[in-house]
Amino acid sequence: MGFLPESFVEIDGVLVDRRIFTTPFVCDVVLQNCHSACCHRGCVVTTGDVERLTPHMDDIVRYLPEAKREFLSREGGSFVGDPRRQGTDMRPQETVAMIRFFKSPEDMRCTWVLDDGCVFLYPSTEQAPGSGQAVPVQYCAIHSYALERGMDWKAFKQADCVQYPLCVYRQDGRTVLALQEEPGRAGVPCLNNPIGPLMYRSLAGTIAYLLGEPFNEKVQAYGRAHFPERD
Secondary structure, three states: OOHHHHHEEEOEEEEEEHHOOOOOOOOOOOHHHOOOOOOHHHHHEOHHHHHHHHHHHHHHHHHHHHHHHHHHOOOOOOOOEOOOOOOOOOOOHHEEEHHOOOOOOHHHHEEEEEEEEEEEEEEEEEEEEOOEEEEEEEEEHHEEEEHHHHOOOHOOOOOOHHHHHHEEEEEEEEEEEEEEEOHHEEEEEEOOOOOEEEHHOOOHHHHHHOOHHHHHHHHHHHHHHHHHOOO
């Protein structure tokens, strides 16, 4: 997968997509009114994800509507879907973003997709900022479970979800930190709505998750030195 060298900067030996320093970004399902659009195709799941989440499934599924609980029960309680069965074969960018966890793209599996979204999405309502009106939203049962129990959701949730919209991959012997590029990008409001802090700031926790806190500190220092602050 090629890229223009001038669209990246090198920080501590890692090629970093310049757009993270110039793109506003905030992940807020109420503010973006997005209905968790980034989850429309489910997510790639690793063996580690399955081993980590499975012991908690009995409590996680309690957040879900009855129809989804019944579906998972029919599948033997497994949340790992067959991409070919449900028409969600891995796209090239998903392969780039997740291949480091697998021997080959053919090994990749995803969460089940129901009602045009990840099986773990569940409906709720929240008060819209400013108007105070109740707006429909969709939340992730895994994310909610982790937050309500005081867990570190980044360490608990599926790696594919935690890293979005960033990805880390190797190219020509170099580590690359980039934005994911995929055909559904236009339908994801947070990637098209220029509100919030610059991405390197709002995704500082994600960058630390992907490449470590020492590297994140260097990214933050680079951003402060080379790009104006946004409030």
